Amino acid sequence: MRNKGKVDTSGVFSVFGQLCQKLNREPNRSMRDRERVFKVEFVGEGGIDAGGPYNEVISTICEELQSKFLPLFVPT
Secondary structure, three states: OHHHOOOOOOOOOOHHHHHHHHHHOOOHHHHOOOOOOOOOOOOOOOOOOOOHHHHHHHHHHHHHHOOOOOOOOOOO
16 A cells, blocks of 8 residues: 555554554553564564564654654654
């Protein structure tokens, strides 16, 4: 959807939106005192999160936040 120039107003298609929805269901205490706040598992891909998938998700979120795909910030 991002490649088609559309905007994810509901947060369903963006990695940022999916992560927000997932973390919103977790108790706040679960995010304390951990090296990583969440674990990453890509659908259809085997493997254990040893840092690579986590880093990829963080990079993707940063790209999404700077794009027009997520209408969260106004470019100045």
